[in-house]
Amino acid sequence: MLSEAAAQKTGMSKHEVAAIGDAMFALIGQALMEGEGxxxxxxxxxxxxxxxxxxxxxxxxxxxxxxxxxxxxxxxxxxxxxxxxxxxxxxxxxxxxxxxxxxxxxxxxxx
The missing domain is CATH 4.10.520.10 (IHF-like DNA-binding proteins)
Incomplete structure (x- = not known):
């Protein structure tokens, strides 16, 4: 899983990495829905x-x-x-x- 690999690489917990990833994907999705690149x-x-x-x-x-x-x-x-x-x-x-x-x-x- 991507969040597990990121957690190992950064030393952060899986929960923290997953929360950051979810927030990033939500922001990306919101920008795309607004028609932005x-x-x-x-x-x-x-x-x-x-x-x-x-x-x-x-x-x-x-x-x-x-x-x-x-x-x-x-x-x-x-x-x-x-x-x-x-x-x-x-x-x-x-x-x-x-x-x-x-x-x-x-x-x-x-x-």
Whole structure:
């Protein structure tokens, strides 16, 4: 859980960290509901954007239906987060893949 990891890293109690996190998310939600953008330094930004009415299709039956216009929250990662993610993915790709126990068993058994 995120609050447990933050509590261990900061030395604060889980209750204190959870209270701070809840307050932050409430403030972020309030700002978004007021139509404001939220910038989280070195992480990214959240913006409210309108979505136009469009025609959707039920994948099971194929019948078309109208999807009403609405507002949605869009997350845009910061350049710093993108760079760190690219570095982590590159490092993970250069390491040999670890097989899980069930994958090893499946690979060893004859077909």
């Amino acid at each position: 939220v910038k989280l330094t070195a992480f990214g930004s959240l913006q409210v954007r309108p979505r136009a009415e469009r025609l959707g299709r039920n994948p099971r039956t194929g019948t078309a239906h109208r999807i009403s216009p609405r507002h949605t929250v869009i997350f845009t990662p910061s350049m710093q987060l993108r760079d760190q993610l690219d570095l982590a993915v590159t490092r993970a790709a250069s390491k040999p893949a670890r097989r899980r126990d069930w994958e090893v068993e499946a690979a060893v058994q004859p077909r």
